[in-house]
Amino acid sequence: MECSQADIWTRSIARLREAIGLAKSVHQAIIRTGSSIIDKNDIRMIKGHRIVQLKQGPDLALFTHPGVLFRLGIWLTEVLRDRVKGVVASRRNKKKSLPLILACLDEQDRTYLVIGLNESIEFDDVRKKYVLDAYRSCESE
Numbered sequence: 001m002e003c004s005q006a007d008i009w010t011r012s013i014a015r016l017r018e019a020i021g022l023a024k025s026v027h028q029a030i031i032r033t034g035s036s037i038i039d040k041n042d043i044r045m046i047k048g049h050r051i052v053q054l055k056q057g058p059d060l061a062l063f064t065h066p067g068v069l070f071r072l073g074i075w076l077t078e079v080l081r082d083r084v085k086g087v088v089a090s091r092r093n094k095k096k097s098l099p100l101i102l103a104c105l106d107e108q109d110r111t112y113l114v115i116g117l118n119e120s121i122e123f124d125d126v127r128k129k130y131v132l133d134a135y136r137s138c139e140s141e
Contacts, residue, residue, distance in 0.1 A: 004096065014111040026062065026068060026071075029059040029062050029063075029068075029077070030068070030071055030072050030075050032053070033057060033059055033063070033072060034075050034076050035055070036070055038076075038079065038080075040112055043076075043080075045098075046108065048097060048099075049099050049100075049101050050098050050100045050119070051081075051097070051099065051100075051101045051102075051103070052076070052100070052101070052102045052103070053102075053103045053105075054102070054103065054105060054131065055105045056105075057125065060104065060107065061106065061107070063104040063113075063115055064104055064106045066113060066115065069102055069104050069113060069115055070115055070117075071115045072102065073100055073102050073115055074117070076100060076102075077100055077117055077119050078099070081096060081119070097118065097119040098119055099116055099117065099118055099119060100116070100117045100118075101114065101115070101116045101117075101118075102114070102115050102117075130137050
């Protein structure tokens with residue numbers, strides 16, 4: 001059986017359309033869940049960290065994948081940058097960002113997938129390894 005160039009292109013375009021549909025549904029789930037988190041004020045402050053715990057919802061199984069949960073965290077970070085102000089860090093009145101920690105319940109394994117992200121108040125403000133350093137300091141206490 002020989003495949004012509006037209007058959008290969010037709011199959012490629014069909015697979016591309018399927019992939020675009022999947023990416024669109026994942027993005028819609030991220031926006032739907034992120035909007036729900038913000039509307040319900042599900043972001044809690046605990047010891048200088050913003051914590052979001054996902055325990056229920058129609059897309060819960062989707063967020064048990066690390067990449068999708070990470071994309072939700074990035075989306076929340078971008079939205080919260082405009083809505084939530086930083087915390088005063090020193091007497092110079094400099095603002096500091098608070099790390100965002102997301103935890104998603106995996107109902108099958110009865111475990112949580114947890115990720116941490118550094119938030120930044122300004123665009124291009126990057127602080128590396130803050131979440132890891134904070135975790136290590138909590139672990140040693």
